[in-house]
Amino acid sequence: MEEERKLQIDAHPQIWAVGGGKGGVGKSVISVLLAFWLTRMGKRTILIDLDLGGANIHTLMGIKSPPKTLNDFVTRRLDSLEEVCIETDVENLRLICGASDILTLSNPHVAHKIKIINHVSKLDADYVVLDLGAGTSFNVLDFFLAAEKKIVVMTPQPTAIQNAYSFVRNVVYRRISRLASQQPPLQAMIKSAMDENNELRVRTIRDLLQAVEDIRGNEVMETLRGEIEAIRPTVITNMVTNNNDKNAGRVIQLVSEKYLMVHPRNLDSVAYDKQINQMVSSMVPITTLGQSSDAFANLYDITMKLL
Ligand SMILES: Nc1ncnc2c1ncn2[C@@H]1O[C@H](COP(=O)(O)OP(=O)(O)O)[C@@H](O)[C@H]1O
Ligand SMILES: [Mg+2]
Numbered sequence: 001m002e003e004e005r006k007l008q009i010d011a012h013p014q015i016w017a018v019g020g021g022k023g024g025v026g027k028s029v030i031s032v033l034l035a036f037w038l039t040r041m042g043k044r045t046i047l048i049d050l051d052l053g054g055a056n057i058h059t060l061m062g063i064k065s066p067p068k069t070l071n072d073f074v075t076r077r078l079d080s081l082e083e084v085c086i087e088t089d090v091e092n093l094r095l096i097c098g099a100s101d102i103l104t105l106s107n108p109h110v111a112h113k114i115k116i117i118n119h120v121s122k123l124d125a126d127y128v129v130l131d132l133g134a135g136t137s138f139n140v141l142d143f144f145l146a147a148e149k150k151i152v153v154m155t156p157q158p159t160a161i162q163n164a165y166s167f168v169r170n171v172v173y174r175r176i177s178r179l180a181s182q183q184p185p186l187q188a189m190i191k192s193a194m195d196e197n198n199e200l201r202v203r204t205i206r207d208l209l210q211a212v213e214d215i216r217g218n219e220v221m222e223t224l225r226g227e228i229e230a231i232r233p234t235v236i237t238n239m240v241t242n243n244n245d246k247n248a249g250r251v252i253q254l255v256s257e258k259y260l261m262v263h264p265r266n267l268d269s270v271a272y273d274k275q276i277n278q279m280v281s282s283m284v285p286i287t288t289l290g291q292s293s294d295a296f297a298n299l300y301d302i303t304m305k306l307l
Contacts (some may be wrong), residue, residue, distance in 0.1 A: 055098020071099030
């Protein structure tokens with residue numbers, strides 16, 4: 001019994017983060033439906049709206065004005081993240097609403113970010129799904145890197161593909177620059193490599209690793225390479241209307257492997273479904289999408305694969 005209790009206390013939720021540079025590609029819709037399917041597989045799930053600039057998960061869930069939000073936690077009106085959770089109409093799904101009213105939160109202090117990450121890892125749930133905001137601020141990248149499953153959402157549009165690539169690139173640079181934070185010379189190299197016109201003539205992560213090997217030695221390079229390979233993002237192409245669209249994931253995979261040394265996996269796609277648009281416009285919870293929806297079925301498959 002004692003052992004069993006210890007096991008329970010030590011247990012912490014598995015975190016899935018949903019990011020991708022561009023706004024409007026469906027990060028929030030996908031976060032909600034992944035969380036929904038997790039609950040249908042018997043997992044106690046908490047969905048957190050971390051889009052601190054444009055929180056809208058509650059709207060997608062048909063909740064007009066959230067009784068409490070992440071802001072109550074950041075401003076210490078409520079002491080624990082657990083207290084900020086609200087129940088939803090979906091069994092086993094709780095929600096932490098974002099703080100869209102406080103724009104300054106889109107760039108919270110480092111201390112707030114660390115506090116949020118710490119509390120997330122202690123939440124009483126099997127799974128936590130983080131819906132991240134657009135852009136590649138350090139906050140977004142750090143929440144993304146903190147997750148076990150790192151999901152990048154894009155659409156088949158060329159601009160969205162470019163944004164997704166640049167998102168992954170920023171994730172990689174953020175990861176290695178954090179690793180190098182205790183080593184100023186390495187840190188300086190990485191910083192300079194981020195500038196396209198750097199003197200080292202480093203254009204890609206591959207070039208950077210070569211430069212690191214030349215200047216800092218093989219061991220340092222191998223460590224960085226291992227850390228980069230461990231990132232393994234999952235790419236989802238959303239709003240797909242034809243078979244050709246599905247190749248978008250392949251493009252990201254090829255360029256990420258070639259230039260970033262990152263190996264994205266699960267190149268899945270989610271169909272465009274006009275019902276989703278209609279539901280969002282009329283504030284009908286998208287968790288009530290019917291079995292007839294291809295997008296709904298696609299997300300069931302993706303959830304199964306991620307599990
Ligand atoms: N698979 C889809 N099919 C049809 N419309 C979609 C789909 N996914 C998202 N949308 C539409 O795109 C809009 C933006 O999605 P959202 O999840 O809010 O994007 P993001 O969080 O990336 O900014 C939604 O309001 C919805 O109407
Ligand atoms: Mg969103």
